[in-house]
Amino acid sequence: MRAQLARVDAVFVQALIAAALSFAHLHDIASAAGQDGWKAWAYPISVDLLLVAAWRRLRTGDAKASGWCWFVIALTASLGANVATAGLLDLGDVPAWLRILVAGWPAVAFLGGTLLAHTTTLPATNDIEAADVHEDAPEPPPEMPAQPAIEAPPNRPTVPVPAALIEHARKVAAEHHTRTGTPIDTPTLRARLGVPAPMAEAIAAQL
Incomplete structure (x- = not known):
């Protein structure tokens, strides 16, 4: 000391x-x-x-x-x-x-x-540039509300179709195509066969 x-x-x-x-x-x-x-x-x-x-x-x-x-x-x-x-x-x-x-x-x-x-003392140039960039930065766009998810339609139950009915429907469809030159549609097929709409759709899907 x-x-x-x-x-x-x-x-x-x-x-x-x-x-x-x-x-x-x-x-x-x-x-x-x-x-x-x-x-x-x-x-x-x-x-x-x-x-x-x-x-x-x-x-x-x-x-x-x-x-x-x-x-x-x-x-x-x-x-x-x-x-x-x-x-x-x-x-x-x-x-x-x-x-x-x-x-x-x-x-x-x-x-x-x-x-x-x-x-x-002036502030540093880098700080000024950083402040300018921060001020000039565009504002982010507003967030859009989330769209509700679209639910898929429920699958319809498969309608059992007898094989004989399918064979008959094919003949009816071939006759319609020969006569009109166009494929048979589901309403016409339903009317010709006299079956419910779900069964007519199931038959048309297998033609």
């Missing part, structure tokens, strides 16, 4: 020292570029806040391109100030382009902070 606390404290102290040095370098650059008083102290706060906002956007996983863009801009401003104060730049005679960059930084930081804080 103590080792872990010592490690955390060491990291915290190192981060605090690095932040203080970077803060001081940014203040010196802003002051040398003509931003005196409280304005010189506001510049390092602006750079560090933009850096933190960009890093937070990268950690959330949304709009990483925007997060990386503003993270690089803020990191370039911080590193540039650190390198410039290492003796590579005469702080007593700051070039005009640096004064322009320092003077224009508030607008850049305001734009970056606003975009990072208020950029809304």
Whole structure:
């Protein structure tokens, strides 16, 4: 537990020292570029806040391109100030382009902070397409009521027909066909034989 606390404290102290040095370098650059008083102290706060906002956007996983863009801009401003104060730049005679960059930084930081804080995440394209397909899908047709099953007519009982009667009916049918040229129908056969309708139908089926 103590080792872990010592490690955390060491990291915290190192981060605090690095932040203080970077803060001081940014203040010196802003002051040398003509931003005196409280304005010189506001510049390092602006750079560090933009850096933190960009890093937070990268950690959330949304709009990483925007997060990386503003993270690089803020990191370039911080590193540039650190390198410039290492003796590579005469702080007593700051070039005009640096004064322009320092003077224009508030607008850049305001734009970056606003975009990072208020950029809304759009839903995924696949989700939109799936929603459109779901909305455009035609409604299924209404189910038709089931039709009642049609019962087959009951089979009529087979009427026994004597063989002699069938033979006689064949002669009658042959005579009718010879005389009229057409097959004999059941009503005519019934009338000629003088039998009930069921028996006439049974005889006609066997002709």
